[in-house]
Amino acid sequence: MNIFNILRDVPLHKTEVSILDYIQNNTERCLREGIRSAATACHSNPSTLVRLAKKLGYSGWLEMVYFIKFNIAQPRLELTNDRNFMHIEPANKIHDLFALIENAKLLIHGSGFSQLVAQYVYNKFLVTGVNASLSLWPDYEILEQKTATPWECIWIISKSGRSTSTLNWLNALKNKNIKLVCFTGDHNSPLAQAADIAFIIHDPQKFDDDIYWSNPFFGYCILAFEQCLKQWFNDKNQRALALS
Numbered sequence: 001m002n003i004f005n006i007l008r009d010v011p012l013h014k015t016e017v018s019i020l021d022y023i024q025n026n027t028e029r030c031l032r033e034g035i036r037s038a039a040t041a042c043h044s045n046p047s048t049l050v051r052l053a054k055k056l057g058y059s060g061w062l063e064m065v066y067f068i069k070f071n072i073a074q075p076r077l078e079l080t081n082d083r084n085f086m087h088i089e090p091a092n093k094i095h096d097l098f099a100l101i102e103n104a105k106l107l108i109h110g111s112g113f114s115q116l117v118a119q120y121v122y123n124k125f126l127v128t129g130v131n132a133s134l135s136l137w138p139d140y141e142i143l144e145q146k147t148a149t150p151w152e153c154i155w156i157i158s159k160s161g162r163s164t165s166t167l168n169w170l171n172a173l174k175n176k177n178i179k180l181v182c183f184t185g186d187h188n189s190p191l192a193q194a195a196d197i198a199f200i201i202h203d204p205q206k207f208d209d210d211i212y213w214s215n216p217f218f219g220y221c222i223l224a225f226e227q228c229l230k231q232w233f234n235d236k237n238q239r240a241l242a243l244s
Helices: 014-025 027-041 046-055 061-073 091-103 114-127 140-147 164-173 190-194 217-243
Strands: 086-089 106-110 132-135 153-158 179-184 197-201
Touching (some): 014 046, 046 061, 091 217, 106 114, 114 132, 114 153, 140 164, 153 164, 164 190, 179 190, 190 197, 197 217
Parallel strands (some): 153 179
């Protein structure tokens, strides 16, 4: 993470920028050798560094350096490595999924609580430049008639994989040349069985159709999606390096 992404709304002059850049790249040295050494390295003086810390809202030099160390300079913890909460069926289709993300016109759908995950996936695709649309409409056939948009891949999020809305969409998609990706908690559900690529998410409350009890399923869906994005980003970087 770059500190200037955090401070983009704070007006900084050239000296302050160079000081922050130095601290970000030398946090351990700043803590070990102190403010005077840092001021000398930045061709400045200790009072300027203290004023900068105050300007940014810190109580002093040390608080500013510690904030930069623990929130910016240290490597980011990888929070999406644990894949015990999900698996992909079939696992060997992951690169097909990446190709769909990059090249296909996607439509994201979810109903009920799954709308929240669908909205998250759609928003994330928007900021990553993926050609995606969002539909919370329960009837795909009416949606198709109203828009006449030739979607090439549809993503459906459904905890049970057999809700009325999901079954309506599956019936409408029969015999259409549209790829189907799903997030569901039941690998035996009609949704998982119909999908070209299925994210099977751990659901400890499979029979709680009203979503009454506490359940990490929807959180796991977002983590699984973020894991997928991370792999996609890595795959794109590797291909770019191979071509360079």
